[in-house]
Amino acid sequence: MTEKGTWTVKKGMAEMLKGGVIMDVTTPEQAKIAEEAGACAVMALERVPSDIRADGGVARMADPTIVQKIMDVVTIPVMAKARIGHFVEARILEALGADYIDESEVLTPADEEFHIEKHQFKVPFVCGARNLGEALRRIAEGAAMIRTKGEPGTGNVVEAVRHMRRVRGEVRYVQNLPKEELMTFAKKTGAPYDLLLQVAEQGCLPVVNFAAGGIATPADAALMMQLGCDGVFVGSGIFKAKDPVTRAKAIVAATTHYNDAQILAEISTNLGEAMPGMEINMIAPENRMQERGW
């Protein structure tokens, strides 16, 4: 029997992206540049996070015309962002044929209480998480891939590091808990108990886990890989840099050779200026994108 949109197929799609770089693009031209630089997928959105941060206003799903044009010009997978809780944007992206949907805190949430019920879709979803409980809630709702939230649009990797260390640390912690203490951990962190049991037994998240939010240099990408993520999303970091093509290629190479300092040194030279960075404590807590969703 042939079945489409199964959990294996959704989760498996993310497995194929591992060790790769998914790049934010806003135009077909940028998508083409990303593909030529060796991106394993592109993420279509209206504006990159640093522009959303600067412009303010409501950030929505990208114009379907643009998403369609991006799908027409590249052969690699095309992902697109939908607002948290906006299941109609997600349905539209699914109908367009987007390969993965990011229910993303980078866009203005459409629902402050409920995320999308993602199991109902054939298209797979990726969601952001800052800790194990949040990651497992999203997976329980049907996310077939997780990424750190980080703090998008800042060019500052500190929050992505915090979130990756937190998730990995909590996984190690629950692995060592006696079974009778797991329910209390589930209660405290809001982690669905069944998934928590699975994590405690297997010592890893049940889906692929990427890094995102603030990655701006090859060294940032390699740092996240060494901290244990499976691949990286780069948002503003590429097209807000002085020389996007060179930087994109270097970040791709750094994600493959993350453990080889010699190669990292070679690819980190002559890149031109990185995107401007931002101190996280300069952003008021209520303006931090990572606080969106729960």
Added chain:
Amino acid sequence: MLVGVLALQGAFREHEKILQSCGANTRQVRLPQHLAGLDALVIPGGESTAIGKLLVKYHLLAPIKELGQKGLPVFGTCAGLILLAKKIAGANQPALQLMDIAVARNAFGRQVDSFETGLTIPALGEPDYQAVFIRAPYIISVEPGVEVMATYQNKIVLARQNNFLAAAFHPELTNDLRLHQYFLEMIIN
């Protein structure tokens, strides 16, 4: 037995796990020096364009091609099949071009059309093999000397040519060891 798994991008760890379950030792291949002393090589699923670019950039394309021509067993899955094909329809991307086959990329459609199905593979016997197809390619045509090992809806999805084995689906995503065992037997023979 030491099997290299090309680890530039994609699902290389899954292949390693299965190969290890079958009793083989594995090594991740990222640079030409990692090819020394291998008994075989696996090219995993992933993005064939991304993997192809890194093959060129890190000088792996020519040495792998040469080893293949000298008889090194190579098993490619999905992106790996694309990289093994002599001809890729409508694309001009770097590839190893070791097998006399022509392939079409993303030939079953986009991710929403990705599927799993029970596949009859006579060489593996009963029961059917649960095959996972993700934005999968298929083989459009084969030249003489290529053995067609499985088809799905009349499309070739598994083929062998001497020391080369290529699957359009992802044996690394299932717990069925039979196809990897078949490949390991190819190495011994």
